Amino acid sequence: MKELSLNILDVTGNSVTAGAKNIGISLTEDADGMLTLQITDDGCGMSEEVVARVTDPFTTSRTTRKVGLGLPLLKLASEQTGGQMEVRSKLGEGTTVTATFDTKSIDFTPVGDVISTLVTLIMGSPDIDFLFTDRTPEREVRLDTKELRAVLGDEVSLGSPDVIAWIKEYLSEQYNSTGGQDQ
Numbered sequence: 001m002k003e004l005s006l007n008i009l010d011v012t013g014n015s016v017t018a019g020a021k022n023i024g025i026s027l028t029e030d031a032d033g034m035l036t037l038q039i040t041d042d043g044c045g046m047s048e049e050v051v052a053r054v055t056d057p058f059t060t061s062r063t064t065r066k067v068g069l070g071l072p073l074l075k076l077a078s079e080q081t082g083g084q085m086e087v088r089s090k091l092g093e094g095t096t097v098t099a100t101f102d103t104k105s106i107d108f109t110p111v112g113d114v115i116s117t118l119v120t121l122i123m124g125s126p127d128i129d130f131l132f133t134d135r136t137p138e139r140e141v142r143l144d145t146k147e148l149r150a151v152l153g154d155e156v157s158l159g160s161p162d163v164i165a166w167i168k169e170y171l172s173e174q175y176n177s178t179g180g181q182d183q
């Protein structure tokens, strides 16, 4: 994939399908340019046996086609930079996917338009709470839909056009004041 944000969209889609009520997406880059992506959910989780096979493209609960590619592609994107991907899951509790990337590698795929990815996720699942953080040693960008929901009250959907426009601007401002979202 051309942008890591598309892998994020894909793998977070699994959390949505798993019935998660809360999803955490964090990007954390250290001073050496090692980037850690972590996606956590409180969805249905997977058995040990499924976790063991989950990075194999032929493991899928899809019925429309027999090949699931979300996790194998993230694993590939990570490993081609010298990083690795780990999936931890417990049936009935949830799942955490962690992938590391060496941003200095020529095979590192830039993060790209993570704002669009977040907005797409929120519009598609306005009832799910998302906690997004993007940290480098210099800055932190953060969006917590729980905080937003508390301010908006129950009447207003997070997916409504005004709220979506606000979220876009809120995130853009945080990135712009700290040097942009592209890595």
Ligand SMILES: Nc1ncnc2c1ncn2[C@@H]1O[C@H](COP(=O)(O)OP(=O)(O)OP(=O)(O)O)[C@@H](O)[C@H]1O
Pocket (backbone or CB within 6 Å): 010, 011, 014, 015, 018, 041, 043, 044, 045, 046, 054, 059, 060, 061, 062, 067, 068, 069, 070, 071, 072, 095
């Ligand atoms: N967060 C999760 N919670 C519960 N099950 C998961 C989770 N992530 C993955 N799985 C299980 O692992 C399988 C493989 O996921 P993967 O994203 O690789 O492929 P897919 O979702 O089946 O297909 P695709 O992503 O190509 O549309 C899923 O079908 C699902 O059964």
Ligand SMILES: [Mg+2]
Pocket (backbone or CB within 6 Å): 010, 011, 013, 014, 068, 069, 070, 071
């Ligand atoms: Mg998937």
